[in-house]
Amino acid sequence: MSSWDSPPDYPLSSDLVRRLKCALAAGDNDTVQELICTEVEPVDAVIELANDDWMKEPSAQLPTGALLGLWTLEYKRELTTPLCIAAAHGHVFCVRHLLSHSADPDARPGGRGALHEACLGGHTACTRLLLQHGANPDLLSAEGLAPLHLCRTPASLGCAQALLEHGATVQLECGPGRDTPLHVAAQYGLDEHAQLYLGRGARVDARNARGETALSAACGAATRSPDEHARCLRLCALLLRGGAAADARDEDERSPLHKACGRARPSLCTLLLRHGADAGALDYGGASPLARALQTATCAPPAAPQRTVQALLNHGAPSVWPDAFPKVLRTCAQVPAVIEVLFNSYTKLRVSDSWQEVIPEEVYQKHEPFYRSLFALAHTPRSLQHLCRCAIRRLLGKKCFLLVPQLPLPETLQMYLLLEPEGVLR
Structure with missing residues (x-):
């Protein structure tokens, strides 16, 4: 009994x-x-x-x-x-x-x-x-x-050390999710735990029942405080240095970059992109990392969504299909910097007066200088400077982020080429 x-x-x-x-x-x-x-x-x-x-x-x-x-x-x-x-x-x-x-x-x-x-x-x-x-x-x-x-908190590091010293299995897959201790450390943003496990032989690209690696789990985990964000970034950098695949897909074909974009983490997105993550990857639902960033733009921390979109475009992410731009406008109306960065990635995009109907009046009033400049382009061609920007970006392709800073240009022009938002469209 x-x-x-x-x-x-x-x-x-x-x-x-x-x-x-x-x-x-x-x-x-x-x-x-x-x-x-x-x-x-x-x-x-x-x-x-x-x-x-x-x-x-x-x-x-x-x-x-x-x-x-x-x-x-x-x-x-x-x-x-x-x-x-x-x-x-x-x-x-x-x-x-x-x-x-x-x-x-x-x-x-x-x-x-x-x-x-x-x-x-x-x-x-x-x-x-x-x-x-x-x-x-x-x-x-x-x-x-x-x-x-x-061992799910920073305070439990000593517990984890003691367990390993007494023969705990670092690669043990447990629970319904078949997570390893490294997955758990990744889910809770515990960079010191992860370093401990890797030092004890944990496999950096082991997968759980959902097909996630530790890097994927870390990129999809929720973080709230600046300290949690910093720990997560250190953890992901540690995993990548340890050989983690930056573009590993889970059971839904979502990459770590998809998840980082969905959480609006520009620093993490940039880290992944610079380690070879595919900016144009599609999941099973046909969504790209850019689409994930746009879907969550309005609930992201200030400045994060436009930085994420900017990083993706500077690493060669395909822009949104022109016919879908009104939908982006409707979704991201409260974050005009996102719209500005995305709009400036097109050599030309026909602006329709009907677009104004999808923007709530109070949002238009709050960001009137930007929206006034956007709708003014319905009757005015883009500037020669913008067309030159598009030509240079097209020539540099996926290496914009790497090559633009090497051009013999003032920093302000370099930032212009990298789609730094100005608050208005020209």
């Missing part, structure tokens, strides 16, 4: 569970240690918890299964052990005490063992103690994840 079928040693209604939960909620470490070390018997007792996510980090989302359990007749029992609780909260004294009293370091009645919990919390000292007492460094949780796959 499994522990899920057996009655817990300390059910939800017990006095000890109530006091333990109160102590944890209050951050009363002394009381937590006293309860775990002096009152819980046996040392591997199974403790039942409520479905309130109380022993996880405050920002964690309640699992769907737990939510369903609250509203259906199915009761979702959450079980753990004293060792798991101590490891999850970094209580080194408790972990040492329990292990010295022969607690099983691999017990996982609730699906995760103490080593999983220590890695999730980034508690290096607890991780080392558990490993020294024989914890299995490759123990799989109920979700099929090894401890290395739960």
